[in-house]
Amino acid sequence: MSNTIRKLENTLERRDVLKLLGLGTVAAATGSIVSGEALATPDSAAKLISKLSGTSSYKSGKITLKMPEIAENGATVPLTVRVDSPMTASSYVKSIHLAADKNPRSEVASFHLTPASGKAEVSTRMRLAKTQNVIAVAVMSDGSVHRVSRLVKVTIGGCGG
Amino acid sequence: MARKPRIKLPKSVNKGQVVQIKTLIPHKMETGQRKNKKGGKIPRFIINKVEAVFNGKPVVTADLHPAISANPYFAFYARIDESGTFKFVWTDDKGGKVTTSKKVTAN
Numbered sequence: 417m418s419n420t421i422r423k424l425e426n427t428l429e430r431r432d433v434l435k436l437l438g439l440g441t442v443a444a445a446t447g448s449i450v451s452g453e454a455l456a457t458p459d460s461a462a463k464l465i466s467k468l469s470g471t472s473s474y475k476s477g478k479i480t481l482k483m484p485e486i487a488e489n490g491a492t493v494p495l496t497v498r499v500d501s502p503m504t505a506s507s508y509v510k511s512i513h514l515a516a517d518k519n520p521r522s523e524v525a526s527f528h529l530t531p532a533s534g535k536a537e538v539s540t541r542m543r544l545a546k547t548q549n550v551i552a553v554a555v556m557s558d559g560s561v562h563r564v565s566r567l568v569k570v571t572i573g574g575c576g577g
Numbered sequence: 578m579a580r581k582p583r584i585k586l587p588k589s590v591n592k593g594q595v596v597q598i599k600t601l602i603p604h605k606m607e608t609g610q611r612k613n614k615k616g617g618k619i620p621r622f623i624i625n626k627v628e629a630v631f632n633g634k635p636v637v638t639a640d641l642h643p644a645i646s647a648n649p650y651f652a653f654y655a656r657i658d659e660s661g662t663f664k665f666v667w668t669d670d671k672g673g674k675v676t677t678s679k680k681v682t683a684n
Binding site: 491492493503516519520521523524525526527528529530531532533534535536537538539540541542543 | 595596597599608610631634635636637638639640641642643644645646647649650651652653654655656
């Protein structure tokens with residue numbers, strides 16, 4: 417079968433070949449990897465973050481986003497957000513918002529914490545369609561917003577599943 | 578959605594101790610971006626909310642979007658001042674809920 421593909425590739429564009437094979441087993445196997453178009457932009461991610469945090473002036477520092485520099489598999493990239501806060505009733509982190517700027521959608525997750533959290537740190541795993549910036553902001557109980565972003569390089573995208 | 582979530586949480590802690598709680602629930606987290614063999618979109622179906630409540634008081638809630646990986650893992654911290662029960666609730670797009678509880682003793 418691979419011989420046939422090679423012959424076809426001489427005359428046809430790669431996408432035509434894939435189309436021809438659309439009903440075959442190759443497509444069935446790879447179909448789940450083909451992801452949708454990347455619709456989010458750095459602009460839409462910034463808008464989302466400012467909508468979620470209710471401001472567009474951010475402070476830096478106090479917040480760290482731990483992610484691998486290079487993610488081999490974009491389907492599951494571990495991340496940890498840590499915010500430097502005493503987490504007492506008078507001073508705590510209200511929420512942490514995450515956004516990605518080149519995924520199909522900018523939204524990733526929002527975490528709402530309370531003083532009962534004890535420590536402002538959350539971990540999860542996210543999908544990354546391609547190499548992009550991940551942005552995290554922390555909304556503090558005094559209203560200030562701290563922001564951090566990190567560029568993560570992705571070898572295999574993961575938004576198609 | 579009947580599969581069991583996994584929770585990692587110590588059974589007994591010192592009063593006032595801050596502990597990490599790890600949660601994971603099996604779920605495919607269908608993004609709504611994928612297409613089936615006929616080219617139609619597979620509808621979005623994800624867990625969009627995780628809540629942790631201790632003795633009736635909310636500790637942390639998470640709003641999840643399709644960008645969260647399949648089998649969503651969520652770890653966070655909690656300060657435990659008294660013995661009690663942690664309740665975890667996962668809600669999916671169709672309104673389905675999975676609830677589980679864990680007891681903790683504070684000495």
